[in-house]
């Protein structure tokens with residue numbers, strides 16, 4: 228029972244904001260978010276762009292941290308959550324738990340089901356081990372090598388679209404929307420091996436579902452919360468079913484198109500997953516949904532935030548262009564020379580630090596965990612605040628809010644962070660992101676193509692308001708001024 232978990236947690240001495248039945252701390256969370264938006268909308272001038280974003284995206288955690296420290300208890304409805312923004316605590320705790328023994332909070336499962344089903348992101352225990360074993364080889368460097376050409380085509384199409392726009396005199400446009408569409412096309416091609424007319428339809432439905440599920444407060448953890456949001460739940464369920472139908476037809480086409488033993492099967496993620504029939508049809512659908520959503524939005528956001536930061540720091544555009552000329556020259560982009568784009572790697576890490584597309588990680592303890600003399604009881608929900616750790620001056624120093632890719636020069640994995648668990652854009656432990664190598668490749672391929680064609684500068688119509696819609700995104704899109712080189 229949540230109350231037993233809470234009492235055991237309290238015995239450890241953890242504090243937290245006072246909850247009220249039946250919403251827990253949701254009312255205060257809502258209030259602080261609404262206040263932020265109101266203050267923003269009522270201010271006459273757009274505020275200067277600041278990378279100190281924790282109090283903007285998570286105003287409640289930022290406030291509670293001040294009174295209760297970096298580990299405390301808060302409540303979503305009648306479910307207590309252990310909030311964690313302390314890397315040492317996280318390290319000690321996660322070192323005790325194997326990947327397969329971690330759970331995902333039951334309280335979120337209902338909400339996330341239409342989006343991810345029982346795909347790798349949500350599955351637990353021995354099923355997780357089986358799925359992970361099937362999926363990991365699909366992301367091996369040998370397989371990813373063949374994906375580069377699948378990435379180049381949609382990116383070329385986007386570049387052509389931008390050139391056409393510029394030729395009509397339009398030099399300012401929303402790069403977030405453009406890049407998200409392109410990343411959707413990439414994942415549709417790479418996941419399903421189709422130049423997928425269905426890809427656009429599915430992308431539209433997934434986006435509609437994301438907005439339905441995460442744009443409004445879902446009263447997660449509140450008794451009868453599902454009834455309060457009944458209409459939205461029904462809408463999400465319906466969209467979920469339509470997406471499943473689309474995927475089932477894609478899977479059946481892929482089965483027929485790439486018969487057993489055909490070399491073509493190897494060319495897409497679905498082909499790898501279908502090999503050996505180790506996943507049944509339902510599991511394939513859920514994995515495809517997980518790839519489709521997890522695989523395009525996060526990478527697209529990493530690229531979008533990068534363009535903003537490069538627009539603000541043109542000397543980094545110049546440095547990256549010089550590196551591209553040195554490493555790639557005028558030739559084609561090959562998998563083998565991507566690794567030599569070192570500065571681009573630093574830029575990517577710095578962007579993932581300042582604007583981590585995955586702003587938090589959630590867990591549920593499926594067994595009791597001991598951390599020194601503290602006891603985290605079985606059933607404890609946890610909320611790891613990645614944004615807080617990535618913006619913590621005690622971990623990164625006084626220049627924590629500055630864009631300084633060179634911090635990754637001598638320490639390319641941790642950027643000089645004082646604690647190695649303080650930088651976790653791809654999660655932690657055995658459940659770390661399975662698609663991170665994919666991201667490194669897509670990011671470098673697309674950014675190389677963009678920087679060799681265009682230069683970027685900030686647009687006066689951009690309003691800096693990072694917000695959470697499951698991922699960390701610019702609330703009002705990302706208009707930038709784009710000029711041909």
Ligand code: HEM
Pocket residue numbers: 347348349359517518521522523525526529583584585587588589651652653654655657658659660661662663665666
């Ligand atoms: C910038 C890009 C990306 C970021 C920031 C990111 C972030 C993350 C994070 C933080 C997790 C851990 C979630 C958790 O523990 O609950 C995760 C897991 C996962 N990611 Fe990514 N991801 C990215 C790209 C991708 C791509 C390109 C794919 C697939 C094509 C992908 C597929 C997955 C899957 C399937 C998992 C679940 C892994 C497991 O639980 O075993 N991600 N990702």
